[in-house]
Amino acid sequence: MKSKFSSLDVSCVVKELQNVVQGLRVINVYDINNKSYIIKMGQEEKKMLYIESGCRIHITEFDWPKQLMPSVFSAKCRKVMKNKRLTSINQVGCDRIVDLQFGSGEFSSHLIIELYDKGNICLCNDQYVITSILRTRQDEKEDIRYAISHFYPFDVCQQLVEPSIKTLEENSIDIKPGTQLKRWLNFQFPFSLPLLEHCLKSENLLPDLKISTEYVRENIQSILQSVTVAYNKFTSIPNSSHMKGFIILKAMKNDISNLVMDEFHPFLFTQLENKPTKEFELFNIAIDHFFYEQSTQKIEVKSAQQEKSMLKKLENIRKDHEKRITDLQNLQEESKQKGYLVEVNIDMVDEAIDIIQNAIANRLTWDEINELIEEGKENGHTTALAIKSTNLEKNMITLMLRDPYDDSETPTLTPVILDLDLGAYGNAKKYYDEVKTSAVKEQKTIQSSSVALKNAEKKTKAVINDLNVVTLIKKARKMMWFEKFLWFISSERFIVIGGRDAQQNEILVRRYLKKNDVYVHADTHGATSIIIKNKSAEPIPPRTLMEAGCFALCHSSAWDNKIVTSAYWVHAHQVSKTAPSGEYLTTGSFMIRGKKNYLPPSQHVLGFSVLFRVDEESVERRKENRGCSLGGHMTSAEIDVGQMEDEEEDGAERNMNEDEIEEGKEGGEEDIGDLFDKYNLQISAVVTSTSSPRPINTEYTEFIGTAHRPHYKKQQNVPNQQNKQGKLDTNQDTKKSTQPKRGQRGKNKKRQKYADQSDDEREAAMSLLGSIPNKPKQEKVKHNNSKQKYKPQSTAKNVASSTNTPNPNKLVQPAMHRSSGTTIFSSQSVTNSPATEVTSNPAQEHNSSGAAKADPLATTTTEAITMKAEEEDDDDNSDTEKDSPMDFLDSLILDPSPEDAIVFGIPFVAPYTVMTSCKYRCKLTPGTTKKGRACKTILDMFGRDKNASLQEKNVFKSLKDVDMTVNIPGKVKISAPNLHAGKRK
Secondary structure: OOOOOOOHHHHHHHHHHHHOOOOOEEOOOOOEEOOOEEEEEOOEEEEEEEEEOOEEEEEEOEOOOOOOOOHHHHHHHHHOOOEEEEEEEEOOOOOOOOEEEEEOHOOOOEEEEOOOOOOOEEEEEOOOOOEEEOOEEEEEEOOEEOEEEEEEHHHHOOOOOOOOOOHHHHHHOOOOOEEEEHHHHHHHHOHHHOOOHHHHHOOOOOOOOOOOOHHHHHHHHHHHHHHHHHHHHHOOOHOOOOEEEEEEEEEOOOOOOOEEEEEEEEEOOHHOOOOOEEEEEEHHHHHHHHHHHHHHHHHHHHHHHHHHHHHHHOOOOOHHHHHHHHHHHHHHHHHHHHHHHHHOHHHHHHHHHHHHHHHHHOOOOOOOOHHHHHHHHHHHOHHHHHEEEEEEEOOOOEEEOOOOOOOOOOOOEEEEEEEEEOOOOHHHHHHHHHHHHHHHHHHHHHHHHHHOOOOOOHHHHHHHHHHOOOOOEEOOOOOOHHHOEEEEOOOOEEEEEEOOHHHHHHHHHHHHOOOOOOOEEOOOOOOOOOOEEEOOOOOHHHHHHHHHHHHHOOHHHHHHHHHOOEEEEEEEHEEEEEOOOOOOOOEEEEEEEOOEEEOOOOOEEEEEEEEEEEHHHHHHHHHHHOOOOOOHHHOOOHHHHHHHHHOOOHHHHOOOOOOHHHOOOOOOOOOHHHHHHHHOOOOOOEEEEOOOOOOOOOOOOOOOOOOOHHHHHHHOOOHHHHHHHHHHHHHHHHHOOOOOOOOOOHHHHHHOOOOOOOHHHHHHHHOOOOOOOOOOOOOOOOOOOOOOOOOOOOOOHHHHHHHHHOOOOOOOOOOOOOOOOOEEEEEEOOOHHHHOOOOOOOOOOOOOOOOOOOOOHHHHHHHHHHHHHHOHHHHHHHHHHHOOHOOOOOOOOOOOOOOOOEEEEEEEEEEEEHHHHEEEEEEEEEEEEHHHHHHHHHHHHHOOOOOOOOOHHHHHHHOOOHHOOOOOOOOEEEEEEOHHHHOOO
């Protein structure tokens, strides 16, 4: 398998790199290992230049694993090359050396990459003096030292030589026997072996032929012609416009059907035409895929070896436990046999013990006792012959005993160790006790072995599953435009983005705040600027506004200080960058003209999950099955209706039709009057009656505050209420006589709760909660004979203005209008600044309903800022429009199924209310745990989930720490079920 570049490969890669990366600015330098580095370059579109010493250089599309800390050489490269442009990239002669120049003039620096032998990387100044080197070495043949403060020796590099007859004749004198033709030519003209072989075959020469000096002289014209063709091909590469890449495949020895990558070439040579190939648009892409597959194969082989090692360990553990049990069983048999032999030879055992004890009592030495036993054996004494040995140090003797009842011709003699302190029966009892003890040990060993084997098998299985997850090398995904900001996707699938600092806040408003968008902020130190992107002209639902407000509060000082406060929202035309006369605005500060629509106070509760990107087939299947996108979220209407259902109703009763939904709400929902009183809500929208029995009302009811609610309730249609109450009483009498049908109890509760609520109140409540879609405006026809309803205390002039003047707040929004006028705010606290001391604008006028008049200056200023931003960054805006279609949001899900094909995962931090249908989620609140440790704990919890599939675990392990922690506001406390389940085990 090919593993290094040839001179031809270097020339082709350099040509492509000149077209792709030359002129780009260096962003950073990263370590892969001690020989491989990645140079990140570019501005809007990033390019990753992969450099491996002695092997390769190319642009990579894959996300290679990087070292946590930079090496000394990498740190030096960062210091010298960072923020400099790659001004030139060239091949040195025809050698496998590449010279990268960063910067120009006396401030330039050169990175010289050697792609031959063991390789090397040298960082030089503008005079080619080495300032940092990857590997210091000494060339003994040339007597040259590659080290710091030495000039890089370009004079020893191979230069391109034009072929001629004289050169061939001179080099043919010293041809070694057995040298192949193509290798002899490659030594003189190091283009590449495949290119020379291709040119030799075109002249009907055999490249593998072993040549001599006579052969060269006889065929010198043909050889010169073929080498000239190769020379012309090599020198024409810098002038070529496009080069394709080819990867040559070969079959495995064990499996012919399995093709693996073997070689890569910039041209499809003659000798390779009959082999299976894979073609790529660019040679650089072919190289990238080739080395990616090579690295993947190495990882798979390593994983297979580790898996084999783990299985071998498990087998050894199993054999060890089996051996222990077998040894205990054999010990029981031996002890039982020895105890039996002592019993059947009890007279001999007692006699032997008495002889030894008497000898010791007579104060005989141990040697004399042994001599006495030997004399007894010579005299043929039966007991002496049975004594095999003595161990008087331990007070033991060994007797050779046999079973007297064994009728075989050659009875078996068994050595039995006897304790001299015990008698025959005592020694027999000792052996029987050993049988009992061994039996107990056997039972305990069997029990412990089963547990130990199960644990070992479980551990081995877990390790093998982890080995099957290959996460070291993944293809780098393209970052979406909003990922450089704080962002999340709301429950109604609106993209919500916020600035990380004052500079990003400035960019957000200038570039991304459009006509229908909504701006959200909070009056707390460090609060970020939030923009809710709205593609349509429809107003943004209240749920999304609440989530954006919570997000703005969490990314402020209120998170660390645990301050519960309110955020507010305004329309895009109310945000301006123009300060009043004599004052100025700092970076990230803006002016708000008009009213701030304050949201209810929200708790600091965020959620952490993972967004899974699935392929198109999975998106289509999910649309057919569920008809929804982001993690199967319901619409706002479905969510509100789902919250109103009684817990006792079953699933069939939840599918109520629209008429049943409009009859009322239940399940913890507050009355509309209570909502008005609680948040001091003011609804400036025009509400009309939609009940079918009555004609369209000509009057327009306007809720303007809590002061008129008691008077308004007194003016309601009393007969209508009595009719409804009569119907309820009739229904209640019917319930007493007959048992209610399934699901009727919840409906009756709703009818009783909202019996005195008018149609206008009900419609206003439904609109306030976002539970009904916006209806098209009906033509207002004046009916003189219609019954006049209650009017708020306002003049005819105010009523006319409310009906004829277009109202920007079309949808009833849960807004608390606390302040009005012109306000300046900043994402950072700016004290003693003229901009922060601007008070309410006295010229700002308000109508009786509390809505501020549109400020033409603010509108003009916003349009001017938008036009200027579009002129400054057309590419960024076009990218904004292209990269955020609804099709992309449809492919982002929070609850993947086993049938979904997951492409990649994105860490997702959002208000906890967004994650109602997440498969993996946890709650984040202000705490003391650092962000990095919290993310590791969360991913560990996600990976322990029994329902997690292999590709989901693969996604979890591929997530980077930087991507996970970047959207978390600060130190957190993690709350989730089974969070520490693994630690307990």
